[in-house]
Amino acid sequence: MRKTAKKNKTMVTFELPAEAAGDQVVVVGDFNEWSEVTNPMKRRKDGSFSVTLSLPTGRQWRFRYLVDGRRWANDWTADSYEPNSYGSEDSIVVT
Numbered sequence: 001m002r003k004t005a006k007k008n009k010t011m012v013t014f015e016l017p018a019e020a021a022g023d024q025v026v027v028v029g030d031f032n033e034w035s036e037v038t039n040p041m042k043r044r045k046d047g048s049f050s051v052t053l054s055l056p057t058g059r060q061w062r063f064r065y066l067v068d069g070r071r072w073a074n075d076w077t078a079d080s081y082e083p084n085s086y087g088s089e090d091s092i093v094v095t
Contacts, residue, residue, distance in 0.1 A: 010095035018047030029063025
């Protein structure tokens, strides 16, 4: 995950390595009301997936990756992790 702050916004690049990916990946979280369609990620030549989003600065955001519409994955480089109400953990990014 890469972050760059500008004028109360932080550009966050979410990245999922090829070995954790499938055919389609969507980043889902607080920032898009956990929508499973709003932020699809693009496959890179190396098979990994990425998307860059502009998020308000000064917040902590929960998120996960939805792989192939059925499998959840966390970010290996998240700022931290917090338990969720489903018995697993959400990735956290701080902007």
